[in-house]
Amino acid sequence: MKNLYKNSTFVQGFIFFLFAIFIIVNAVQMRGFGESFMSPGLFPALFGGVLLILSLNLLFRSFKEIMKNNSNDQISFENNKNINERSFFNVFIVLLLSLSYLWILNRFGFIISTMIYLFIFMFYIGERRVSYLISVAVLTPLISYVIFTIILGVSLP
Amino acid sequence: MIIDVIQQISPALIGLVFLGTISGLLVGSIPGLSVTMATAILVTVTYSWSIENAMALIMGLYVAGVFSGAVSAILINIPGAPAAVITKLDGFPMTERGEGAKALWIATFQSFIGSLVGLILLALLAKPISNIALQFSPLDYFLIAVFGLSAVGSLTAENYTKGLISAIIGLFLSSIGRESIMGTTRFSFGITNLQAGINLIAALIGLFGFAEVLTQIYKSSYNSIAKKTGKIKADFKGAIKYLPLSIRSSIIGTFIGALPGCGGPVAALISYDSAKKTVKNPSCSFGEGAEEGIVASEAANNACVGGALIPMLTLGIPGDAVTAVILAAFLVHGLNPGPLLFSESPELFHLILAGGFIGSISMLILGITIVPRLSKIVLIPKKVLLPIVAVLSVIGAYAVNNSLFDVLVMMIIGFIGFLLKKNNYPIAPIVLALVLGDMMDPSFRRAFAYNPSISELFLSIFQRPISLILFIMIVLSVLSNFNFFKNIFKFKS
Numbered sequence: 220m221k222n223l224y225k226n227s228t229f230v231q232g233f234i235f236f237l238f239a240i241f242i243i244v245n246a247v248q249m250r251g252f253g254e255s256f257m258s259p260g261l262f263p264a265l266f267g268g269v270l271l272i273l274s275l276n277l278l279f280r281s282f283k284e285i286m287k288n289n290s291n292d293q294i295s296f297e298n299n300k301n302i303n304e305r306s307f308f309n310v311f312i313v314l315l316l317s318l319s320y321l322w323i324l325n326r327f328g329f330i331i332s333t334m335i336y337l338f339i340f341m342f343y344i345g346e347r348r349v350s351y352l353i354s355v356a357v358l359t360p361l362i363s364y365v366i367f368t369i370i371l372g373v374s375l376p
Numbered sequence: 377m378i379i380d381v382i383q384q385i386s387p388a389l390i391g392l393v394f395l396g397t398i399s400g401l402l403v404g405s406i407p408g409l410s411v412t413m414a415t416a417i418l419v420t421v422t423y424s425w426s427i428e429n430a431m432a433l434i435m436g437l438y439v440a441g442v443f444s445g446a447v448s449a450i451l452i453n454i455p456g457a458p459a460a461v462i463t464k465l466d467g468f469p470m471t472e473r474g475e476g477a478k479a480l481w482i483a484t485f486q487s488f489i490g491s492l493v494g495l496i497l498l499a500l501l502a503k504p505i506s507n508i509a510l511q512f513s514p515l516d517y518f519l520i521a522v523f524g525l526s527a528v529g530s531l532t533a534e535n536y537t538k539g540l541i542s543a544i545i546g547l548f549l550s551s552i553g554r555e556s557i558m559g560t561t562r563f564s565f566g567i568t569n570l571q572a573g574i575n576l577i578a579a580l581i582g583l584f585g586f587a588e589v590l591t592q593i594y595k596s597s598y599n600s601i602a603k604k605t606g607k608i609k610a611d612f613k614g615a616i617k618y619l620p621l622s623i624r625s626s627i628i629g630t631f632i633g634a635l636p637g638c639g640g641p642v643a644a645l646i647s648y649d650s651a652k653k654t655v656k657n658p659s660c661s662f663g664e665g666a667e668e669g670i671v672a673s674e675a676a677n678n679a680c681v682g683g684a685l686i687p688m689l690t691l692g693i694p695g696d697a698v699t700a701v702i703l704a705a706f707l708v709h710g711l712n713p714g715p716l717l718f719s720e721s722p723e724l725f726h727l728i729l730a731g732g733f734i735g736s737i738s739m740l741i742l743g744i745t746i747v748p749r750l751s752k753i754v755l756i757p758k759k760v761l762l763p764i765v766a767v768l769s770v771i772g773a774y775a776v777n778n779s780l781f782d783v784l785v786m787m788i789i790g791f792i793g794f795l796l797k798k799n800n801y802p803i804a805p806i807v808l809a810l811v812l813g814d815m816m817d818p819s820f821r822r823a824f825a826y827n828p829s830i831s832e833l834f835l836s837i838f839q840r841p842i843s844l845i846l847f848i849m850i851v852l853s854v855l856s857n858f859n860f861f862k863n864i865f866k867f868k869s
Contacts, residue, residue, distance in 0.1 A: 227799065231799060235541060242548065245562075245563065249560060249562065250558075250560060251558075256821060256824035256825075256828065257557060257558065257821050257824065257825070258558075258821075259555045259557070259558055259560040259562055260562075261820070261821060262547075262551065262816065262817040262820055262821065263548070263551050263562065263563075265820070266544050266547045266548070269540070269544060270541065270544045273537055273540055273541050273544070274541075276537050277537065277541075280537075306593075306594045306595070306596065307594070309593050309594065309596070310590050310593050310594050310794065313589070313590065313593050314590065314787070314791060317586075317766060317770075317787055318784075318787065320770070321770070321780060321783055321784060321787070324770075324780065324783075325780065333767055336763070336766075336767070337763045337764070337767065340762075340763040340766065341759055341760060341763050344593065344598060344758075344759050344762065344763075345598060345759055346757075346759040346760065351760060355760055355763075355764070359764055359767060360767070363767065363768075363771060367771060367775070372417065373771075373775045374775075374778055375771065375774065375775075376774060376780060
């Protein structure tokens with residue numbers, strides 16, 4: 220049982236199973252479901268049903284994997300744990316940085332916000348050459364502004 | 377017909393088409409800037425022009441814009457347009473192994489062939505193809521979409537189940553918002569901005585642009601995409617050997633393009649699937665940098681240019697989003713596309729053909745001279761490239777509707793895309809299902825208007841030749857992904 224939640228196929232299958240149930244439950248509550256084939260819930264119910272079958276396939280496959288390779292799964296998971304945590308942390312930081320960039324876009328405008336974002340992002344992932352940091356952070360938003368706003372007529376935040 | 381087309385060629389036409397081609401190349405290669413948007417801007421810009429000059433500019437933009445989506449797909453793994461999603465499957469792996477310039481050349485030449493074939497078929501077969509397209513019922517549209525999704529198995533080197541799950545995620549995303557038949561809002565969770573649904577371009581940029589950035593961060597992979605780009609060389613001899621595959625893919629693309637609502641992504645997918653199943657000794661495995669993969673997808677999606685013009689010019693029904701805007705251009709200039717266009721304004725039809733042919737040649741010239749130079753971008757270290765790609769993703773998502781909400785959606789979908797990629801779920805089926813879902817849902821429900829019960833609907837498949845052929849293709853497509861079916865054919869051979 221303990222090995223179940225450590226098996227990624229089982230976790231994926233379980234998540235998609237719940238997702239399929241969510242879709243089907245919402246679909247059957249849409250107006251006209253069961254009364255008319257024009258109901259907006261019909262198509263979601265159809266692909267929700269297919270997803271349910273596919274998720275059961277994944278769950279079944281996970282049980283087979285666990286029966287076959289019980290101890291090996293656990294060992295490989297433990298070895299990779301440290302690498303996965305550090306990598307996920309980096310992804311989380313970049314995501315947080317990007318959401319912050321989105322937040323300041325409206326407040327400081329495109330050029331200033333992008334300069335700040337690019338500088339911090341490049342610094343975080345290891346770029347230490349000051350000339351690169353400053354030139355890319357300054358030139359990229361300026362060139363983008365000229366190309367998109369002036370040449371192409373596309374407005375920026 | 378040929379003489380009529382040649383008579384339309386003038387220095388002014390050539391100049392305008394060339395200008396349109398340059399614009400199309402620039403717009404199409406930047407993710408987030410769509411050819412549809414650029415065409416719409418041109419319609420307003422050319423409002424006071426003559427229809428002939430306006431169409432010359434638009435045709436150049438259309439032909440080049442469809443091709444140039446492959447440029448960013450090949451170089452940085454972000455398709456410039458949905459139709460380039462299939463191209464990136466083999467284009468980007470070629471870039472990673474140092475053959476980016478070669479991949480661009482193949483895409484350029486095959487797009488040229490595809491455009492030519494599509495336009496030739498437009499000239500010769502506009503009427504018969506439009507008659508066949510008119511025979512398609514809502515059920516047939518649904519079946520062709522199901523066939524497109526069933527072919528998703530071609531896109532998943534590893535696992536058909538995961539490919540189908542990706543496709544269903546795409547169908548779910550396409551069903552968010554107000555549906556087209558009864559106007560009911562689905563899965564919006566009370567968020568007003570979601571009532572309009574998920575923007576396709578924002579989802580595309582999120583899944584391929586932002587998700588790729590997060591994936592590279594996860595892998596801590598900060599070297600350049602490739603150490604070299606390969607020789608910048610127009611290898612006509614090498615390209616000619618793929619001519620039979622190009623022509624076959626172009627015919628598929630033209631026909632799919634003639635079906636209103638299907639367009640480049642479906643054509644590229646079906647053509648790619650067909651190539652994967654029929655090409656005996658590809659240069660490399662499909663999905664790992666096979667040149668034949670780029671040939672099939674690029675020839676098909678550019679042939680859609682000619683194909684999509686068929687129903688627009690003959691019936692007044694646009695074949696895709698761009699031809700819908702072109703239709704608006706006709707109406708703005710007081711013309712009515714449809715069966716009478718040929719008799720009332722035949723010279724305009726010939727001008728459109730001339731513009732298309734010159735646009736194709738211009739695209740080839742620019743593809744040989746300028747585009748390969750862009751391949752140098754892959755030599756930039758990722759510590760610099762990834763943040764720039766993130767910024768371009770934000771710009772692209774914002775540019776569609778001037779909405780920061782679309783940027784937020786892009787980031788969220790990008791994160792979901794990263795999680796899926798990490799667990800070996802293919803991303804391309806999500807985008808394809810997003811495109812097809814808009815067609816599948818109303819077609820499915822409208823099919824029931826003709827056949828009020830499930831049994832009648834199923835029986836009707838066997839009563840119409842088109843439906844039956846599509847159904848057989850779906851069954852074969854699904855079965856071909858299972859080992860027992862492959863083993864049957866191995867045993868027989």
